[in-house]
Amino acid sequence: MSSSGASLSTVIIGSENIETALRFYRDFIGMDVVEGFDLEGPAFEMHWQLPAGTRAEAVLLQASDCAFGQVLLLNFKDAAAQRIRQREDRSFVGLFNLNFYVDNVIAVAADLKEHGFDLWSQPVMPETPSDQGQVVEVLFEGPDGVVMNLVQLVGGDETTIIGNLRADVQAHGMTRTGFTPVATSAHIVADAEPAIEFYRDVLGMTAIMDVVMSSPETNEVLQRPKDGRTRFTLMSGNHMFGKVAVSNPVNYDVPSLVDKAMPPSIGYFGQSFVVNDLNQTIDKATEIGVSVFSPPTEIKVPGLGDRQAVVMRCPGSSALIELVAA
Numbered sequence: 001m002s003s004s005g006a007s008l009s010t011v012i013i014g015s016e017n018i019e020t021a022l023r024f025y026r027d028f029i030g031m032d033v034v035e036g037f038d039l040e041g042p043a044f045e046m047h048w049q050l051p052a053g054t055r056a057e058a059v060l061l062q063a064s065d066c067a068f069g070q071v072l073l074l075n076f077k078d079a080a081a082q083r084i085r086q087r088e089d090r091s092f093v094g095l096f097n098l099n100f101y102v103d104n105v106i107a108v109a110a111d112l113k114e115h116g117f118d119l120w121s122q123p124v125m126p127e128t129p130s131d132q133g134q135v136v137e138v139l140f141e142g143p144d145g146v147v148m149n150l151v152q153l154v155g156g157d158e159t160t161i162i163g164n165l166r167a168d169v170q171a172h173g174m175t176r177t178g179f180t181p182v183a184t185s186a187h188i189v190a191d192a193e194p195a196i197e198f199y200r201d202v203l204g205m206t207a208i209m210d211v212v213m214s215s216p217e218t219n220e221v222l223q224r225p226k227d228g229r230t231r232f233t234l235m236s237g238n239h240m241f242g243k244v245a246v247s248n249p250v251n252y253d254v255p256s257l258v259d260k261a262m263p264p265s266i267g268y269f270g271q272s273f274v275v276n277d278l279n280q281t282i283d284k285a286t287e288i289g290v291s292v293f294s295p296p297t298e299i300k301v302p303g304l305g306d307r308q309a310v311v312m313r314c315p316g317s318s319a320l321i322e323l324v325a326a
Contacts, residue, residue, distance in 0.1 A: 005204025007068045007237030008244055010060070010303075011098060011182055012270035012322065013144055014081060014263055015073040018059055021143045025071050029100065030175025031061035035302050039074070043299045047311060048263040054079055056264070060302035062181070064173055068242035069181030071098075072272070072302055076264035084260045084267030085145040087118070090223035092188060093256035093317050095268045096247065097139065097147035099184040101169050105152035108178070109138045117141060120223055125154075127215035133162025137221055145267045151183070161208055161234075168240045184234070184243040185271065187319060190256065192231050192248035194288075195316030199235045199244055202284045203273055209234040212250060225252045237273075244271070246316075258318045270311070270320040272301075278308050278325040285312055285323075293320055 015021045025031045040055040057075040085092070102108050105123045113119055118141040125136050133156020142148040156163035174180055189195040199205040214229040224230060229250040236243045261269040275281040278296065293311040301307045301324050308325040 005200075005206065005237040006273040006275055007205075007239040007242030008182070008185060008271055009068055009242060009274045009324070010070040010072045010272040011095075011185055011268060012072045012074065012272055013146060013268050014084075014266045015075045015144050016081070016083075016266045018057055018073055018075045021073050022059065024143045025061050025073075028177060029063070029179045030177030031063045031071065031181075034060045034062045034070075036060070037300075037302075039300065043297050047294050047297050047299050047309065049294055050263060051079075054264065058302050062303070063175045063179065064181060066172075066181045066239075066241055067274075067303075068237075068239045069183060070303065071182065074263065079264035081264045081266050082260060083145050084257055084265045084269060085147075087141060087145070089255075089257065090120075091249070091254045093190050093254060094188060094258045094261050095271065095319050096186040096188045097149045098142070098182050098268070099149040099151055099186065099245075101165075101174075101180040101183050102150050102152055102178055103174070105136050105138055105150050108150055109140075112140055121221050123152075124217050124221040126218035126221050127213055128162065129209070129211055131160060132156060132209060133160040133166075135162060139221060139223075149186070165240060172240070181241045183241050184245050186245040186247050187271075187314070187317065188247045188249070188254065189314075189316035190248075191316040192233060192246055193316070195246050195248075195314055196233055196235070197288055198285070198290060198315050198321075199246065201288060202281060202290065203237065203275070205235040205237045205244065207233050208236045224249075228252050248316075256317070261319065270322055272322040272324060274304070274324045274326050276326050278310065278323060281323055282310060288315070290315055291318075
């Protein structure tokens with residue numbers, strides 16, 4: 001199922017309170033803290049276009065020793081930080097959610113409700129193509145305004161995408177509390193084609209599913225208009241985790257939160273991919289007109305150490321994408 005392209009290595013989240021976030025990602029999801037340290041200095045400021053003197057506490061979390069689907073929390077110190085997303089923002093252009101696979105989504109949803117989490121709905125079986133298998137999922141409010149999506153892979157044999165994923169997850173194993181790394185992250189875009197071109201032609205990902213979803217069940221779980229039609233393109237790299245779901249509203253409009261999704265904001269503001277040849281990847285991005293947010297800079301990358309890295313704006317949404325040299 002996976003391609004030779006890059007998978008999503010790390011989601012980058014501005015965190016209002018590291019300890020609150022750790023109680024969720026470490027204690028509830030079962031991720032392990034890989035590294036924690038402070039980030040500061042001219043290179044850090046230039047990389048994220050931050051005011052001089054900005055500092056951040058960084059904590060990198062990883063699940064099941066997997067280098068894909070990691071979570072990087074950045075708590076910016078002495079910075080005027082706004083929240084990217086409010087609870088009433090249920091669909092918007094930008095980096096939308098984090099998706100984790102679980103064995104029993106109904107039981108986990110009940111546990112979440114008992115612990116005071118705000119569920120968007122009861123677990124629902126949304127539409128999937130008949131030859132791809134079935135899932136049951138539920139969305140809820142996570143820390144720092146980040147939307148979380150829990151998915152149980154329930155139907156389809158190993159000849160289907162979902163059945164194949166289920167077999168891979170069973171072989172890989174889960175965290176001590178029963179979750180995977182970030183399996184998929186949804187990216188809502190205003191224009192699907194340039195975003196897909198970026199993930200495909202620049203990062204080498206492959207579209208393993210490309211459908212228009214419109215069922216009442218899908219629209220219920222995702223809080224979309226009842227008659228909403230949404231193009232869903234699932235992009236996969238070289239690992240079963242770290243996929244990107246490019247989501248494009250077809251017959252309804254959503255606001256963009258991308259202008260707010262810049263550090264030191266609170267919330268999900270960046271995706272990070274590790275690439276084998278950074279210069280070649282930058283050249284490919286330049287060829288299709290991708291704009292640069294910050295130029296190549298040597299910075300300290302949590303989990304990797306000193307690396308050359310660049311931040312670009314994804315076509316179709318202008319969301320921030322960090323590319324890091326392997």
